[in-house]
Amino acid sequence: MECGVPVIPRRRQFLLALVLTLFMQTSWADREVVLVTGKDSAVSSLGALDIRKAFLGIAVLVDGEPVRAIRRRDDVRLNEIFLQSVMAMSQKSYDRRILSLALKYGTPRPDQVDDAAELASLLERSYAGIGYMWRADAENEDRVRIIGVLWRGP
Amino acid sequence: MTKLPRYPVRGSRRLAVFCALLLAVLLWAPEPVHADVEQDFLLFPSVDGFERFSDSDPANDGFSDHVMVDFLYTLNSDRFRLLAEYFWSNKESELERFQAAWLIKDATTLWAGRFHSISNYWASEFHHGVYLQTTISRPGLDQWEDDSGPMPSHITGLEFDQQFELRGGAGLRLGLVAGLAPTFAGSELVPYDLINSSSGHENAYEARLIYQPEMLSRSQVGLSAARNEIAVDSSSSPDLANLDNIRQVTVGVFIDWEWPKWHLLTNWVYFDIEMDYVGARVKDDFVLAYVQAEYDASDKWTLFARTEFGFDEDYSPYLRLLPAFVAHRHMLGARWDFADSQALTAEIADTSTQGDDFSHDNFKELRFQWSAVFP
Numbered sequence: 001m002e003c004g005v006p007v008i009p010r011r012r013q014f015l016l017a018l019v020l021t022l023f024m025q026t027s028w029a030d031r032e033v034v035l036v037t038g039k040d041s042a043v044s045s046l047g048a049l050d051i052r053k054a055f056l057g058i059a060v061l062v063d064g065e066p067v068r069a070i071r072r073r074d075d076v077r078l079n080e081i082f083l084q085s086v087m088a089m090s091q092k093s094y095d096r097r098i099l100s101l102a103l104k105y106g107t108p109r110p111d112q113v114d115d116a117a118e119l120a121s122l123l124e125r126s127y128a129g130i131g132y133m134w135r136a137d138a139e140n141e142d143r144v145r146i147i148g149v150l151w152r153g154p
Numbered sequence: 155m156t157k158l159p160r161y162p163v164r165g166s167r168r169l170a171v172f173c174a175l176l177l178a179v180l181l182w183a184p185e186p187v188h189a190d191v192e193q194d195f196l197l198f199p200s201v202d203g204f205e206r207f208s209d210s211d212p213a214n215d216g217f218s219d220h221v222m223v224d225f226l227y228t229l230n231s232d233r234f235r236l237l238a239e240y241f242w243s244n245k246e247s248e249l250e251r252f253q254a255a256w257l258i259k260d261a262t263t264l265w266a267g268r269f270h271s272i273s274n275y276w277a278s279e280f281h282h283g284v285y286l287q288t289t290i291s292r293p294g295l296d297q298w299e300d301d302s303g304p305m306p307s308h309i310t311g312l313e314f315d316q317q318f319e320l321r322g323g324a325g326l327r328l329g330l331v332a333g334l335a336p337t338f339a340g341s342e343l344v345p346y347d348l349i350n351s352s353s354g355h356e357n358a359y360e361a362r363l364i365y366q367p368e369m370l371s372r373s374q375v376g377l378s379a380a381r382n383e384i385a386v387d388s389s390s391s392p393d394l395a396n397l398d399n400i401r402q403v404t405v406g407v408f409i410d411w412e413w414p415k416w417h418l419l420t421n422w423v424y425f426d427i428e429m430d431y432v433g434a435r436v437k438d439d440f441v442l443a444y445v446q447a448e449y450d451a452s453d454k455w456t457l458f459a460r461t462e463f464g465f466d467e468d469y470s471p472y473l474r475l476l477p478a479f480v481a482h483r484h485m486l487g488a489r490w491d492f493a494d495s496q497a498l499t500a501e502i503a504d505t506s507t508q509g510d511d512f513s514h515d516n517f518k519e520l521r522f523q524w525s526a527v528f529p
Contacts, residue, residue, distance in 0.1 A: 106237035
């Protein structure tokens with residue numbers, strides 16, 4: 001021992017690094033943003049363009065019914081990922097686009113919720129609702145079904 | 155609104171036909187299956203201050219203010235949609251739009267009611283949502299009818315709207331309109347008023363084709379064409395004596411393009427006009443245009459400029475009937491966005507209105523505005 005700092009043997013260092021790496025990989029796998037719908041919903045899958053349309057309020061029909069998109073406003077990081085990876089717009093552009101479509105065509109503005117549980121509750125009651133969650137939240141919520149991956153962490 | 159006694163039967167019949175069509179659309183719409191009824195309400199308030207300076211006509215100089223609120227209500231239920239827009243200000247109040255739609259397919263919509271003209275770019279893009287337009291003033295070309303706008307901004311009738319998806323995310327949008335054109339009374343066009351309806355309105359037909367390189371973005375290029383038969387109330391003004399009818403054909407091209415920092419908006423419209431006087435027909439043609447550039451200096455600050463001009467418009471017999479029409483304007487301004495959905499804007503401009511004869515009234519304008527949208 002030098003300078004009072006304990007020295008960890010090389011084998012222990014290797015095992016610690018291995019455990020940390022495995023833990024971080026599990027963590028990264030959880031850092032996925034997924035597209036979810038109600039467990040009994042009519043929506044089975046949606047293309048990228050249809051997802052973007054739905055989150056602008058533009059009519060996308062599934063079994064003749066309009067898809068109802070629901071946004072999260074509680075999670076800043078989740079919202080950033082949604083705007084950058086799904087909508088490819090800044091917050092300002094997205095807000096103005098939604099207002100403009102509402103004013104021009106009466107396009108309904110997407111609903112907003114404050115947490116994953118509220119989203120799950122709305123999706124469960126909607127015939128063709130969609131929303132987005134962290135994968136870990138979606139897997140712990142039996143009222144929703146995952147229908148796509150919107151973003152994967154690095 | 156001035157009553158036009160010359161076409162009472164035809165106007166009443168058209169109103170009856172319109173009501174029957176509206177009813178047919180509503181009955182045709184299928185019953186809601188899953189009762190997801192969505193209602194939305196938006197409020198666009200704004201307060202303008204306007205100072206006018208001139209060397210030639212100081213009697214008309216001075217300060218004026220304009221307090222405005224635009225109420226927008228929408229209802230969406232399955233494939234049925236209702237949109238109502240009511241505009242109130244300290245100078246006027248009017249049911250601007252009242253239209254119902256049936257979503258025939260996800261990209262095909264049939265509207266019936268009173269709506270904003272699709273050949274009037276500013277009206278169809280910003281409506282009365284002042285907060286959404288960067289500038290305070292509207293271009294003279296796209297001005298409302300009661301502000302000496304030269305072309306209709308309200309049509310009552312049917313509108314067919316179809317979107318086509320192209321490869322690579324691009325899109326085409328086709329709009330077709332058939333309805334009632336405004337009349338001409340006093341010194342302005344007078345659109346059909348749903349609440350205080352009058353007879354005497356003739357036909358309006360419009361078509362517009364828009365290309366969007368990315369169909370969900372704002373950037374677009376479009377062509378528009380319109381034919382308006384405008385009945386004239388000859389007794390409403392000495393300037394209209396012996397004038398029976400105005401036939402107005404317009405062909406326009408517009409570009410509304412966004413780059414990361416820049417935004418360009420330009421609209422060019424060719425007018426071909428025939429004015430039927432008793433025993434004589436006067437022909438008139440001219441071009442009106444504007445170019446507006448906006449620069450996002452930061453998230454909060456936008457600088458902008460617009461120039462409005464024309465070709466062969468200075469001696470137009472038709473524009474002479476619109477003395478307050480803004481023929482030329484060179485304008486600079488800045489806008490500050492704050493608190494999520496509020497903005498303060500200032501503009502300074504060198505402006506010429508048409509005037510009572512062919513000599514324009516020239517003056518300087520200074521405008522300030524607070525605008526917002528709630529909720």
